[in-house]
Amino acid sequence: MRNGTPAGLLFSSAVIAFSMCSAAQAATVNISGVSVASPAYGTTVGQQNVVNSGLSGLTDSLSGLTYIGNASSAVTTSLALYNVDWYLAGAESGFTNTLVAPGVSFSESNQNNNCISCGASPATGPFLIGTSVNQTSPLLQFTLRSSGGASVTNGTNGNSGSGVASLIFSYLEKGAGLTWSLTTTPTDWFLFGFNDNGGPDADHDDFVGIGHVSAVPLPGAFLLFASGLGLLGLGGFRGRRRSLAVSA
Numbered sequence: 001m002r003n004g005t006p007a008g009l010l011f012s013s014a015v016i017a018f019s020m021c022s023a024a025q026a027a028t029v030n031i032s033g034v035s036v037a038s039p040a041y042g043t044t045v046g047q048q049n050v051v052n053s054g055l056s057g058l059t060d061s062l063s064g065l066t067y068i069g070n071a072s073s074a075v076t077t078s079l080a081l082y083n084v085d086w087y088l089a090g091a092e093s094g095f096t097n098t099l100v101a102p103g104v105s106f107s108e109s110n111q112n113n114n115c116i117s118c119g120a121s122p123a124t125g126p127f128l129i130g131t132s133v134n135q136t137s138p139l140l141q142f143t144l145r146s147s148g149g150a151s152v153t154n155g156t157n158g159n160s161g162s163g164v165a166s167l168i169f170s171y172l173e174k175g176a177g178l179t180w181s182l183t184t185t186p187t188d189w190f191l192f193g194f195n196d197n198g199g200p201d202a203d204h205d206d207f208v209g210i211g212h213v214s215a216v217p218l219p220g221a222f223l224l225f226a227s228g229l230g231l232l233g234l235g236g237f238r239g240r241r242r243s244l245a246v247s248a
Helices: 007-024 217-248
Strands: 029-032 074-077 082-090 096-099 105-107 129-136 141-147 150-154 167-175 182-185 189-196 207-214
Touching: 029 189, 082 096, 082 105, 082 167, 096 129, 096 207, 105 129, 141 189, 182 189
Parallel strands: none
Antiparallel strands: 029 074, 082 129, 082 207, 096 105, 096 141, 141 150, 167 182, 167 189, 189 207
16 A cells, blocks of 8 residues: 555556557558549559569459549558558669658669569569658658659648659558558558659559558556556565564
């Protein structure tokens, strides 16, 4: 007991508060904007050089799936503190394209990475390219840049299919290993496809990346949890001392 409150009760309160905090911080990605179909994308390999190449770890098994990609589309989160893991899925471009995010700058120099219709593709498979840690902005901070001069920042997008530099987005469902499936259900994962305006195709496979948003537990919850453990240990120690004194 401490200040009239049993240590066990304090511990229970700490556990409840910690659990509530953890539940409240469950990672959620939100893609805003109007869903529009991109005519260059579909469920066949020929329509998706990277996504359905069989090499990138990405598949689209949903016929007629629409993609969110217009001037109002953006990727946001409701988490107060979070990390973002960034992956390269593939690229098909005549330019070198770069992902820039807090603490991350990655350039894809093999412009035909995981492109099944591009001949001698390196086919390295999806891999982690960096992590943005301890982020607090509701709008995820990332930009795609092209050596051809094009640049698109999350939140200031162009219209998909208009022939200008733009991004399209989709939620992803995580599979085994480094595999994901496109889905319309919000998850912790999202796909972004960059069109670098290098041609009229607007197929958004010039840099295809994956982001994973995960909550960072708030320090206050850990302190409360730790104090509960400490008080429980102190209560148990005092209880043992009283038992020994009685025995003596």
